[in-house]
Amino acid sequence: MLALKVEKLNKKYEKFHLEDISFKLEKGYIMGFIGSNGAGKTTTLKSILNMVHIDSGEISILGKNFIENEIILKQDIGYIFGGVDFYMKSKVKNVTNVIKRFYTNWNEDIYTYYLKRFKLDPDKKISELSEGMKVKYSLAIALSHNAKLFILDEPTSGLDPVARDNILDVFQELVEDGERSILFSTHITSDLEKCADYITYINNGKIVASKTKDDFIDSYRIVNGSLDQLDNIKRDLISYKINSFGFTGLIKTDRFSETDGVRVKAPSLEDIMIYYAKKEDDDE
Numbered sequence: 001m002l003a004l005k006v007e008k009l010n011k012k013y014e015k016f017h018l019e020d021i022s023f024k025l026e027k028g029y030i031m032g033f034i035g036s037n038g039a040g041k042t043t044t045l046k047s048i049l050n051m052v053h054i055d056s057g058e059i060s061i062l063g064k065n066f067i068e069n070e071i072i073l074k075q076d077i078g079y080i081f082g083g084v085d086f087y088m089k090s091k092v093k094n095v096t097n098v099i100k101r102f103y104t105n106w107n108e109d110i111y112t113y114y115l116k117r118f119k120l121d122p123d124k125k126i127s128e129l130s131e132g133m134k135v136k137y138s139l140a141i142a143l144s145h146n147a148k149l150f151i152l153d154e155p156t157s158g159l160d161p162v163a164r165d166n167i168l169d170v171f172q173e174l175v176e177d178g179e180r181s182i183l184f185s186t187h188i189t190s191d192l193e194k195c196a197d198y199i200t201y202i203n204n205g206k207i208v209a210s211k212t213k214d215d216f217i218d219s220y221r222i223v224n225g226s227l228d229q230l231d232n233i234k235r236d237l238i239s240y241k242i243n244s245f246g247f248t249g250l251i252k253t254d255r256f257s258e259t260d261g262v263r264v265k266a267p268s269l270e271d272i273m274i275y276y277a278k279k280e281d282d283d284e
């Protein structure tokens with residue numbers, strides 16, 4: 001069963017267009033949602049949850065149309081967006097007491113477990129939490145109402161490396177039983193290398209690829225060679241950089257042929273993002 005299906009989603013702002021966004025997330029998997037600053041990640045995630053008005057498209061969550069079943073489906077979704085800037089003067093425990101009333105499946109034991117695991121003090125005021133603690137608090141809430149789908153906008157960005165590693169462990173534990181799924185946006189490619197099963201890559205409002213992480217990486221190659229060789233291969237490269245040895249560039253695997261005589265290796269996720277960003281800059 002699909003946890004999430006996004007079909008032909010369109011959203012126009014004055015200077016930005018999310019264009020025909022389509023992708024699927026199978027139940028029981030973790031999908032990393034990547035793209036450079038301003039590529040449209042937050043807008044896509046908010047559109048999925050009807051937090052911004054979309055121009056067209058259809059969203060299904062756990063097999064049901066989201067708009068038609070929003071109230072029921074919201075119970076099954078754990079989501080976080082940005083920092084928690086609400087109720088700054090209230091204590092954590094008081095904020096939780098307000099939020100938990102919205103969830104029919106709130107589980108106090110699980111909530112207490114995550115508070116302890118994330119080392120959060122329920123007697124602290126929200127204003128006394130560090131940015132990383134606020135993210136952890138949002139996560140603790142999202143994890144405590146028996147959600148089946150987690151939609152998380154940069155959940156690891158404010159966290160130190162140890163905290164990030166802990167959160168990624170939590171993600172992997174969550175999907176272990178095959179019932180829960182996670183879609184999370186991030187700029188930290190090592191997070192994806194550690195725990196993403198699928199990658200959806202958005203660039204300038206359009207989906208470049210949505211596939212398993214291994215297939216995604218395998219569909220590109222890093223090539224390097226001399227400036228003479230560059231002339232032969234240039235038109236097939238997504239983008240390239242000139243260096244003292246010649247050039248290094250990114251190419252789609254199906255455009256690469258061994259006869260080009262250049263050196264070739266597998267890219268990292270970061271390489272793919274960097275060369276697509278370079279293409280954007282070159283096109284401007």
Ligand SMILES: Nc1ncnc2c1ncn2[C@@H]1O[C@H](COP(=O)(O)OP(=O)(O)OP(=O)(O)O)[C@@H](O)[C@H]1O
Nearest residue numbers: 013014015016035036037038039040041042043044
């Ligand atoms: N309310 C709005 N009105 C007009 N334009 C908007 C609005 N919200 C976002 N945008 C524009 O939409 C584009 C995509 O923004 P979005 O926040 O979705 O990108 P992102 O991929 O999440 O970026 P980042 O990685 O920096 O968080 C940007 O050009 C942004 O300026």
